């Protein structure tokens with residue numbers, strides 16, 4: 074399966090190690106047609122952008138870089154889901170300016186209201202070592218992610234079921250309603266077969282990305298593409314594949 078774009082990369086504006094220009098240059102070297110810079114939303118603990126206005130600054134930088142390299146440069150954000158009603162850590166006026174809107178669950182975020190950080194995020198951290206706690210949090214996490222899908226104009230959800238457990242079928246059902254895609258993240262190892270199966274059952278679009286935090290791994294998506302081929306997914310169902 075031929076992928077023409079990588080829509081999930083991080084730069085020094087959040088927790089990535091390369092500048093936007095280094096990411097774009099790497100995408101050009103890989104021969105990608107398109108790359109999206111998608112730094113973490115501002116409520117990520119130690120990993121987020123300093124403030125939401127960074128994304129607007131990146132838009133100007135993207136125009137300059139698109140002119141300099143043979144790659145179309147998009148600007149997106151990997152927003153954090155920070156509340157049970159699917160709230161994201163970006164204001165609407167910033168979301169509306171983005172080319173790619175990603176929502177993801179991460180166990181390092183400051184929630185609204187703040188005490189949810191203690192009652193929701195902390196047990197998820199604990200759950201990484203204790204399967205029973207992990208299972209108990211699955212229901213709560215699912216509600217938050219499903220609401221995020223329903224209430225926001227998302228392009229895709231990042232790495233569903235990584236770090237914070239969710240009911241993949243419920244997430245897929247919500248995605249099927251809104252047209253939101255589910256990501257196969259080539260940068261992390263988790264049960265990605267289950268994500269593909271849930272998407273196939275519900276007819277949800279998929280997208281394969283590197284989640285590169287280093288310029289060297291931009292466009293490293295082969296593992297994800299191979300997984301989709303193994304499951305017989307047609308390129309028509311994959312947003313960043315050439316049919």
Ligand SMILES: [Zn+2]
Pocket residue numbers: 151177179231232
């Ligand atoms: Zn993520």
Ligand SMILES: [Zn+2]
Pocket residue numbers: 081083151231284
């Ligand atoms: Zn990411």
